[in-house]
Amino acid sequence: MISIFRGLITTLKTTFRRPVTVQYPSTHLPLTPRYMGFPVLTWDFKIQEPYCTGCLVCARVCPTDVITVSMKDNPKAANEESHRRKIVNDFKLDISNCILCGLCVEFCNFDAIIMSDFHEEGSLTRVEQDLPLVTLLDMGKEMQDKGKFTPPPPKKRPPAKAKKDEPATDADPEKQES
Amino acid sequence: MDNIPSTEPVEFMLNVGPQHPATHGVLRLLIDVDGERISQVETHIGYLHRGTEKLCEGETFSQIISLFDRLDYVANFNMEMSYVMAVEKILGLDVPIRAEYIRVVTCELNRIASHLLFYGTLGLDIGAMTPVMYAFREREALQAYFESVSGARMMHNFFRVGGVKEDLPEGFLESLQSYLPKLKQAVQECDQLLTLNDIFLERTKGVGILEKVDAVDFAVSGPNLRASGVEHDIRRTEPYSIYPNLKFSIPTGTNGDSWDRYWVRMQEIQESIFIIEQCIDQIEPGPISGRTRTVIRPPKGEAYVRTESPRGDFGVYLVTEENKEQPYRIKMRSPSFCSLMALETMLQGEYLADAVTILGTLDFIMGEVDR
Numbered sequence: 001m002i003s004i005f006r007g008l009i010t011t012l013k014t015t016f017r018r019p020v021t022v023q024y025p026s027t028h029l030p031l032t033p034r035y036m037g038f039p040v041l042t043w044d045f046k047i048q049e050p051y052c053t054g055c056l057v058c059a060r061v062c063p064t065d066v067i068t069v070s071m072k073d074n075p076k077a078a079n080e081e082s083h084r085r086k087i088v089n090d091f092k093l094d095i096s097n098c099i100l101c102g103l104c105v106e107f108c109n110f111d112a113i114i115m116s117d118f119h120e121e122g123s124l125t126r127v128e129q130d131l132p133l134v135t136l137l138d139m140g141k142e143m144q145d146k147g148k149f150t151p152p153p154p155k156k157r158p159p160a161k162a163k164k165d166e167p168a169t170d171a172d173p174e175k176q177e178s
Numbered sequence: 179m180d181n182i183p184s185t186e187p188v189e190f191m192l193n194v195g196p197q198h199p200a201t202h203g204v205l206r207l208l209i210d211v212d213g214e215r216i217s218q219v220e221t222h223i224g225y226l227h228r229g230t231e232k233l234c235e236g237e238t239f240s241q242i243i244s245l246f247d248r249l250d251y252v253a254n255f256n257m258e259m260s261y262v263m264a265v266e267k268i269l270g271l272d273v274p275i276r277a278e279y280i281r282v283v284t285c286e287l288n289r290i291a292s293h294l295l296f297y298g299t300l301g302l303d304i305g306a307m308t309p310v311m312y313a314f315r316e317r318e319a320l321q322a323y324f325e326s327v328s329g330a331r332m333m334h335n336f337f338r339v340g341g342v343k344e345d346l347p348e349g350f351l352e353s354l355q356s357y358l359p360k361l362k363q364a365v366q367e368c369d370q371l372l373t374l375n376d377i378f379l380e381r382t383k384g385v386g387i388l389e390k391v392d393a394v395d396f397a398v399s400g401p402n403l404r405a406s407g408v409e410h411d412i413r414r415t416e417p418y419s420i421y422p423n424l425k426f427s428i429p430t431g432t433n434g435d436s437w438d439r440y441w442v443r444m445q446e447i448q449e450s451i452f453i454i455e456q457c458i459d460q461i462e463p464g465p466i467s468g469r470t471r472t473v474i475r476p477p478k479g480e481a482y483v484r485t486e487s488p489r490g491d492f493g494v495y496l497v498t499e500e501n502k503e504q505p506y507r508i509k510m511r512s513p514s515f516c517s518l519m520a521l522e523t524m525l526q527g528e529y530l531a532d533a534v535t536i537l538g539t540l541d542f543i544m545g546e547v548d549r
Contacts, residue, residue, distance in 0.1 A: 003374045010370045011308055020315050032322075034347065036329035063241040101244040101335040106343070107472060115329065 033148075036100050036115040038131075040139040041091060042149055047082045049074070050137055051152075052112035054088035058104035066094040067104065088112075093136060095121055096129035111152040116143045189217065192530070196225045200303055200534040203544030205518075211530055219525045221518060226548040234508040239265055239339060239474040242508070247333040249510065250546040252295050255281070255288040255324075256487040257546075258337040263418065264496040265339045265474065267481040276464040277341040278420045283354075283457045284327060284336070286450040290361070291320045292488035293443045293450075296541045297368055300440060303538035304381050309372050316364045319357065326350060339474055341467030351458050358451055365447050373444060382437035386524045386536035389434060396520040399513045400490020401442045402540060406434030412486040424456050436532075439539040475501050489513040489541060510549055514542035 022029055031037075039058075042051045054071030072089035076082035104113050116139055123129055131139075143149060195206040204225035210218040230249065234242050246261045247254045259281055266273060273281075294313040301309030321331045326347050328334035336343050372378050388398065393406040403410055411428045413421045429445035431438025478500040484493040490513030497507040517540045524536055 001376065003376050007308075007371045007375055010367050014312075014367075020318070029322075032326040032329070032347075034327070034329035034344070035325060061238070061241065063237060063244050099244060099333065100330060101333070102329065102343075103240060103244070103335070 031117050035117055035119075036102050037117050037119040038095050038098055038100065038115075038121060038139075039093065039102075039104050039113050040116040040118070040143060041088075041133070041136040042112055042114055042140045042144060042151075043137055044151070045144075047076065047084075049076060049082060049084070050088055050112065050133075051110050052088040052091065053084055053086045053110055054091070055086075055109065057107050057109060058113055061103045061107045063101060063103065064097045064099055066097045068092040068094075088133065091133040091136060093131045094129060095131055096126065111149075114140065114143060114149050116140070117146070117148070194533075196222075200537055201544075202299065202537065202542065203547075205537075205542075205544055205547075207533075209525070209530065209533065214529050214531075216525050216528050216530055216533060219522045221521060223515075223518065223544070223547055226544045228549070230549045231508055231510065235504060235506070238503045239476070239505065240472070242505070243337060244333070244335045247335060248545060249512070249549060250292075250487060250489065250492075250514070250543045251332060252543060253288045253292040253488045254332055254334050255284045255336065256485065256492065258334070259285055259419075260483055260485045260487070260492050260494045261496075262337045262339050263485065264481050264483040264494040265476060267483055268476045268479045268496060268498055269339070269474070271340050271468055273341055273468055274465040275420070276345075276461065277466045277468075279457050279461040280342050280346055280466065281337060282420055282424075283346075283454055283461075284324070284334075286453050286457075287320055287323060289450045289488045290447050291317050291324075293447050294320075294368075296443055296538075297372070297440075300535075300538040301372060303534045304378065306372065306375075306378070309368060312364065312368050312371065316361060319361075323350070323354065323357075338467060341465075345466045351461065354454070355458050358455060362448075362451055365444070365451075369444060373441065379437065381532075381535055382440060382539070383435060384433070385436045385532045386528060386539065387433060387435045388520060388524055392520060392523055393434065396523070397516045398490070398520050399516060400486070400488070401446060402439055402490065402517050402520075404428060405431035405438035405442045407432055412484050412491050416484065418483075418485060420457075423460065424453050426453050436535050436539040439541075443541070473503060475503060484511070487513060489543065489546065490517070492546075510546075512546045512549065514544075514546045517542050518547055 044051050054069045056069055059067040059069050069091050070089040071086050074082055074084050074087040077085045102115050105115050118139055190211050192209045192211055194209060195201040196204040201207065206222035206225065208220040208222065209216055230245055233245060237245065243258055243261060246257045249257045294317045298310035298313030324334060325331050327350065328336035328343070388402065388406050390406045390408060393403050393408065399410070407430055409428050409430050414428060426449045429442050429449065431442050476498045478498060480497045482493060482495045484491050491511070492513055493511030495509040496505055499506045521540065525533055528536065
């Protein structure tokens with residue numbers, strides 16, 4: 001019997017504490033700086049083009065194959081406005097299958113993709129879950145305005161050798177261990 | 179003649195699950211009841227089978243970490259730990275000491291979170307509404323810590339082969355150190371609510387006894403085995419990571435009944451807090467990741483690694499091929515599966531109403547059982 005009263009005293013003490021419940025849809029808990037929402041693409045404000053070169057590393061490393069990318073020749077590279085010889089042509093992210101693992105961000109060589117704070121992206125149709133390039137860039141710009149992305153330091157590399165750093169992640173055999 | 183009721187005892191078959199809140203997942207039980215007593219139980223598993231072992235054969239070594247998150251989905255860090263240790267064993271990698279400490283701190287936090295979930299849901303199973311509120315309040319705080327470390331509340335994808343993804347955020351350890359006394363107090367509150375409560379004792383003492391011999395025979399591990407009186411903990415018997423440097427005791431039960439299984443877990447929370455406190459004292463700045471390439475191609479070989487997950491002895495058997503990005507085969511040894519196999523023996527002769535208690539105290543996770 002005493003034990004039951006002891007339990008009751010515990011609950012009674014808690015009655016006078018401040019509630020910890022957050023009424024979710026109306027109030028949001030603050031997100032931590034490392035929060036991993038859906039991945040978005042970053043925008044190079046200096047040259048006015050995306051950082052993404054469409055190198056396919058993110059598409060290959062994605063465990064659920066939600067990224068579709070294609071690449072094109074960068075028109076700005078021809079008149080020396082940009083150091084990127086190739087640029088992303090089309091980018092599609094199927095957020096209905098994205099598992100928010102953050103591997104694409106980790107493997108990207110150009111800091112072109114970041115994990116955003118966006119996590120409430122529900123929609124009524126499945127088509128809306130395929131985010132196109134424009135949307136992803138807009139979301140990325142919003143994140144950059146919030147200061148969640150620091151632009152990478154400019155790489156001092158002649159444009160002729162720019163091609164070399166692309167397959168760096170994939171072509172490295174594990175020599176030291178084998 | 180036909181209208182005369184039979185005097186033979188009538189057995190009734192009761193179908194529990196797969197969508198039943200007391201089965202903690204998608205477990206189906208076919209229970210033959212003789213009056214109030216259970217005479218026979220048939221377990222049906224496989225409702226959460228995702229083919230993880232087969233999936234792993236087609237994924238690269240860095241992608242598999244995210245699949246392991248989804249095995250035991252309340253103790254994600256512990257699952258990742260076993261996998262990265264298996265790959266490191268094949269590669270022969272040395273993990274930086276700070277990375278090991280970060281791993282152990284997160285794993286032990288996750289053990290606490292997992293046991294708190296057990297505590298809350300057991301209360302619900304037995305009919306106590308209040309405990310789950312207390313347990314989830316603390317689990318929420320722990321998950322906020324996980325989010326600050328890895329960026330995700332569950333499915334962290336934080337451990338890497340040769341280290342961890344990122345260093346701990348600034349002020350994490352200080353904040354954790356100031357939080358641990360609060361957690362201790364909260365666990366004490368939880369204790370007062372349930373542990374020695376008369377009604378709770380009535381429902382759990384002597385219910386679902388798992389004999390020492392049976393427990394060993396069924397290869398039950400973890401808190402369920404320790405509750406039966408076997409002092410077996412992988413952290414102690416086959417120490418891995420930095421556990422040799424840490425002091426902790428292994429709580430064991432005596433009877434192997436539901437209350438013992440509950441009590442062992444509550445004691446383990448205290449031990450985990452003790453381990454984390456030691457880690458905070460011992461951790462030193464340093465590198466958090468060894469020199470590993472982004473693409474891992476281990477040599478041909480095989481490794482078996484076992485770790486103490488919140489549910490018991492979780493083993494990963496990994497076979498690799500020469501110069502391949504994908505493993506040849508991965509086999510997981512799941513502690514929940516073994517606990518579930520002992521269920522049949524435990525339920526026989528028990529009251530039907532106690533079946534829920536026994537299911538709750540076994541603390542299995544179907545994601546890990548079905549893989």
